[in-house]
Amino acid sequence: MKTLFVSYRVTDLDRSLGFYTALGYAELGRVDGGHGARLVILKFPDEPAASLELVHRPDDGPVDVGSGFDHLAIQVDSLAAALEMLTEAGLRPEPVQCPGGPQGPKTSWLTDPDGYRIELVEWPPGHPDGITAADFA
Template sequence: MRTLHVGLRVADPDRAVAFYTAVGYEVVGRVPETPAGQLTMLKLPDDDVVSVELVFDPSAAHRDRGTGLSHLVIQVESMDATIADLRTKGIEVAEPESPDGSADFLTTWITDPDGNRIELVQWPAGHPDGLTAADWS
């Protein structure tokens, strides 16, 4: 088994797509009508598959869309370059911090227009893509 993608409820699909494409996601496809609502499939340039699905249900406009999601995590190659790029696009980015005090392992946070929190991570050189059991040994 493996995680296929994360579905995020959004209040305005156009606003959400504008935000996520500014972050660097690409629209892979759209499904206009499903029982869950309108779906927009996104992936990052280095991904082969969809990793985020934006879900817009116009009949559920009154509901809290962020319920149940803590955050999603995106790996970046260069924290400095990513922060500079996002800020030029008007996206607020928190100052990066290092969980272990090193200069090459950095994390920071952004928030999408619907209040979903996104953690940006720059792994140290040689670290595998993603977390492994070695991170807790």
């Protein structure tokens, strides 16, 4: 088994698409769900398949993200370059943090239009992509 993608319900599809395309996602396709509902499937340009789905169901009302969801983590090659790109696109990333100390990963946070939190992570040199069992040894 493997995870296919994360799905977020969004209040304003156009506003959310603007945010996620500024973050670097590209639209892969759309699905009409009937009764005004729409799904937009996104991926980063270098990914082989979808990694994020935006679900817009206007009949369900505004999104409330305070019901248990915590955050989405996105790996970046260079946090400094990512923050510069995001700031130029009009987004507001938070200051850089080093939660594991100076030898650990660098992180920054963003909040999307519905309040979903996004953690941007730059691993230290030599660290494999993602979190592995070695991170807990």
